[in-house]
Amino acid sequence: MxxxxxxxxxxxxxxxxxxxxxxxxxxxxxxxxxxxxxxxxxxxxxxxxxxxxxxxADVVEAEALTRMVAVIRAEFPATTSHVQLLVDATHRLADALRSDVVLRTGFSLGSEPSHPAGADLRDHWRCWVEQELGQAEAKGELRPDVAARDVVTAVVAATVGLEVLGVRDARWLSEATVSRVWRLLLPSVAPSALLAQLEAGGTRPR
Structure with missing residues (x-):
């Protein structure tokens, strides 16, 4: 033993x-x-x-994927909207990226041309965002003039951009920066009735 x-x-x-x-x-x-x-x-x-x-490198990516899944699929109250769940998950992911070198490197390895294709964390993140926003759209949590696929594009571009920039400067992954992104996005995404209930800074201690 x-x-x-x-x-x-x-x-x-x-x-x-x-x-x-x-x-x-x-x-x-x-x-x-x-x-x-x-x-x-x-x-x-x-x-x-x-x-x-x-x-x-494959094992680093696989371990990073396990950690990412644990972060973004943490349990939330059943009443949490899918939009708020996504906001909270981005905050949790940014926190984890600041402190966890395995998770951070797992993301970056996926874009290395010299590294054979392994677990693409950015693509897994995109798929999860698509899933959550698809459910948000089905439940009327998006504005009627907004398509889920367009929100996916904006959210993935913004969050992956923060992840890339955060490698060199952790301030890009700070709570304040992630909150600013969501304060800009949420009025364009959520109907007014839901918008009043959403917290751009997240709803759970991290």
Whole structure:
């Protein structure tokens, strides 16, 4: 059991260290030597868990996807509108991106031309936004003159833009910045009856 726990800790350390190196150097420039040094393990220990740099990057992306799903699919009160749920989820995701290097690097790996296609977190995010806004449209939570697909375009463009900019400057992922985006978007998206109930700054402590 002790041996298994040690192996699990080594694997977790390698994933985090790889995320840090991939995030700083990019996939093509990152070396397994640098990842081993950052993790404080031998090359043999790395290859015991991962057969190649690409396999390690795939695991970073897979772990990042698991974390993203946990963030955006957190439980909310049944009375929460789909529009408010989306607002809250963007705040939670921005918070997580600021503090979680694995999640942050998982997003960026999907746009690396030299990295074989793995879990595309930005596409998973787009699909989830589409799902929520489709339900919002079906329940009359969008203005009648607004199509869900148009709102998807605006929300995904804005949030992915913040994610990309936030890699270099965490202020783009701050609560104040995300709130400003929603204060601009919500009047164009939600009917007046719902708009009065919506909180651009989110409704749950994060």
């Amino acid at each position: 002790v041996k298994q726990e040690r192996a699990a800790r080594t694997r977790e350390t390698l994933i985090r260290s790889a995320a840090e190196i991939f995030g700083r150097e990019g996939f093509s420039r990152a070396s397994l030597t640098a990842i081993c040094a950052r993790a404080g393990v031998s090359a043999g220990a790395l290859h015991f868990h991962f057969e190649s740099k690409a396999a390690l």
